[in-house]
Amino acid sequence: MGEVIEIKCQACGRAKEYFIGGSGIGGDLTPLFRCLACNFMETKEKEHSSITVTFECPECSASMEEIDEDEVENQIPKIKCFHCGEGLLRYRNIGWWD
Numbered sequence: 001m002g003e004v005i006e007i008k009c010q011a012c013g014r015a016k017e018y019f020i021g022g023s024g025i026g027g028d029l030t031p032l033f034r035c036l037a038c039n040f041m042e043t044k045e046k047e048h049s050s051i052t053v054t055f056e057c058p059e060c061s062a063s064m065e066e067i068d069e070d071e072v073e074n075q076i077p078k079i080k081c082f083h084c085g086e087g088l089l090r091y092r093n094i095g096w097w098d
């Protein structure tokens with residue numbers, strides 16, 4: 001089962017929902033990725049959890065880094081907002097998906 005999360009900037013108030021996680025053992029996994037240059041975040045589906053996916057940031061073409069599912073809760077508050085570059089981000093679970 002996957003998790004629906006909302007990431008919201010505490011400074012500018014911009015929020016975005018992401019469907020992360022996966023469908024279980026051996027199934028597809030949809031981790032959250034973060035751009036190391038501009039902090040843009042995006043999810044990308046992987047066919048198996050052991051696969052390393054690399055792709056470029058759609059905003060600035062820098063490389064995206066996967067945020068481990070278990071680390072999302074810890075990492076999000078340390079990332080600065082993509083939009084305003086200031087506020088720290090708040091993460092909360094808003095639901096589940098299959």
Ligand SMILES: [Zn+2]
Nearest residue numbers: 009012081084
């Ligand atoms: Zn912001």
Ligand SMILES: [Zn+2]
Nearest residue numbers: 035038057060
């Ligand atoms: Zn970027």
